[in-house]
Amino acid sequence: MTPTVKICGLSTPETLDAALEAGADMVGLVRFPRSPRHVELDAGGALAARARGRVGVVALLVDPDDDELARTLEALRPDLLQLHGRESPERVAAIRARFGVPVMKAVGIADEGDVAGLHAYAAVADRLLVDAKPPRTAGALPGGNGLSFDWRLVTGLDLGKPLMLSGGLDPANVAAALRLTRIGGVDVSSGVESAPGIKDRARIAAFVEAAKGA
Numbered sequence: 361m362t363p364t365v366k367i368c369g370l371s372t373p374e375t376l377d378a379a380l381e382a383g384a385d386m387v388g389l390v391r392f393p394r395s396p397r398h399v400e401l402d403a404g405g406a407l408a409a410r411a412r413g414r415v416g417v418v419a420l421l422v423d424p425d426d427d428e429l430a431r432t433l434e435a436l437r438p439d440l441l442q443l444h445g446r447e448s449p450e451r452v453a454a455i456r457a458r459f460g461v462p463v464m465k466a467v468g469i470a471d472e473g474d475v476a477g478l479h480a481y482a483a484v485a486d487r488l489l490v491d492a493k494p495p496r497t498a499g500a501l502p503g504g505n506g507l508s509f510d511w512r513l514v515t516g517l518d519l520g521k522p523l524m525l526s527g528g529l530d531p532a533n534v535a536a537a538l539r540l541t542r543i544g545g546v547d548v549s550s551g552v553e554s555a556p557g558i559k560d561r562a563r564i565a566a567f568v569e570a571a572k573g574a
């Protein structure tokens with residue numbers, strides 16, 4: 361089956377259009393001020409409106425409190441909320457119940473224990489995203505670092521919920537990642553950039569083509 365492709369961290373109309381034209385299925389808007397991809401509410405709302413009805417709009421938040429959730433959901437009206445912090449399964453369930461929005465929970469994977477921990481999230485989230493763990497260095501971002509993990513840990517993984525792979529994917533490795541893992545979707549941010557936060561139209565097109573052709 362053709363994989364679902366998400367391009368994350370879009371912050372301009374031009375690069376959003378590049379993702380749409382390339383055939384991406386989802387676009388991600390990052391609400392995390394320390395990220396070079398962070399969008400303010402008004403800019404994010406405009407980008408979301410531009411994409412709405414054409415692809416799935418994903419709002420990415422990191423350990424948001426309820427005020428930030430309310431602000432972001434009102435401004436962006438996303439189809440899917442990506443939680444990319446240290447949210448517990450209980451917090452994921454509470455957010456879904458309170459805000460009524462489908463949730464994709466991102467989980468960092470470094471060993472079999474992390475894979476086992478995915479089942480608790482599969483019970484409460486609508487989708488799962490497996491990513492590399494962030495570096496332990498001070499100030500490191502919780503995601504969007506261009507780091508991959510050992511894909512063999514998630515090869516053939518079936519959690520009973522849609523699953524996406526991320527972490528260090530790029531146009532050159534995405535087809536191999538999909539063939540090895542047999543996961544139904546991929547998500548990329550830094551692998552389609554020319555510099556942190558600067559999306560590259562040609563790399564977006566090459567990524568989608570490579571993923572869809574895998």
Ligand SMILES: O=C(O)c1ccccc1N[C@@H]1O[C@H](COP(=O)(O)O)[C@@H](O)[C@H]1O
Nearest residue numbers: 368395503504505506526527528549550
């Ligand atoms: O992209 C960001 O800036 C970001 C910030 C905070 C949390 C997650 C972030 N991005 C997500 O990280 C993964 C992997 O990204 P990369 O392709 O390795 O750069 C991806 O799911 C992004 O959605």
